[in-house]
Amino acid sequence: MSVSPTLEAPGGSVEATALRVLIVDDETLARKRVRRLLQGEARVDVIGECANGPDAVAVIREQAPDLVLLDVQMPGMDGLAVIDAVGADRMPPVVFVTAHEAYARQAFDVHAVDYLLKPFDQDRLHEALNRARRRCGSRADNGLPVQLAELVQDMQRRRSHLQRIAVRTDGRVLLVPVSEVDWLESAGNYICLHSGSQTHIVRETMARLEEQLDPARFARIHRSTMINLNRIRELQPYFHGDYKVLLEDGTELTLSRNYRENLMSRLGLAN
Incomplete structure (x- = not known):
């Protein structure tokens, strides 16, 4: 383990050792970029790079880094599987790195776990490192294992739901990510899927599609209408207990x- 010289930290405190960081990402260019950004940070020691989950598990167990910059999506064993293999109670602080997947970022926010959205800059990385330092320095912070365990369970549950909807059009199949769906309306055994300025028609019933979508992201507001909860801007009282x-x-x-009570509950507005 390499150790940096004693440096005066902001506020007058002294830190004698560097923050030992492990980079885990299956993309070579991504690892190189992160390492380059870390070179611009004081009191940081990159102890290694891993291109896959199994290697990451081995290094975490053997070298016990202070912080892991962990890519969420890797072939084979992904970032969540790494935590599962090491054990949430034995994992060091983690900053997740993700390129997309809105539902993943939403889960990180819910469980108060830090993440970096690719492409991130020096300032965002610096901010994440500062938070990690505070966590490493707080031995009383025993909430991290619980947060990581709950995050893994939540993400596994979310991934068990439908992530893309297959739309057959003009002899080809278009795969529409559910995160891009604004709302859906039924017409018999067909669903009109509204995504931005586009509308796709899928041969499916509303009841069956509702079973396949994540209830934390989609909700029925009418027997023939279902919406993406993240697309709601405002609720306005209407007639006879209905809302716009x-x-x-x-x-x-x-x-x-x-459907009002169910929606209000999903939005945290239940009495």
């Missing part, structure tokens, strides 16, 4: 009183 639901793109939909 305004989406971010200006679309107006009706929230039936039969």
Whole structure:
């Protein structure tokens, strides 16, 4: 282990050792970029790089880094599987690195786990490292294992739900990520899937599709309408207990009183 000289930290405290960081990412260029950014940080010692999950598990067990910059999506064993293999109670502080997947970032926020969204800059990395230092220096912080364990369970549950919807059009199959779906409406055994300015038609029933979508992300607001909860901008009282639901793109939909209690509960607005 390499150790940096004693440096005066902001606020007058003295830190004698470097923050020992392990980089885990299956992309060579991504690892090189992270290492280059870390070279611009004081009191940081990169102890190694891993291009896959099994190697990461071995290095974490053997070298016990202070911090792991962990790519979420890797072939074979991904970042969450790494935590599962090492054990949440034995994992050092983690900063997850992700290129997309809105549901992943949402889960990180819920469980108060830090993450970096690719491509990130020096300032964002510096901010994440500062938070990691505070965690490493707080021996009383026993909440991390619980947060990581809950995160792994949450992400595994989310991944068990449908992530893309297959749309057959003009002799080809278009795979639409559910994160890009704004709202859906049923017409018999067909679903109109609204995504931005596009509308796709899928041969499926609303009831069956509802079973396959993540209930933390989608909710029925009418027997023939389901919405992406992240697209809601405003709720306005309407007639006879109904509400108007305004989406971010200006679309107006009706929230039936039969579905009002469920939606309010999902949004944390239940009495």
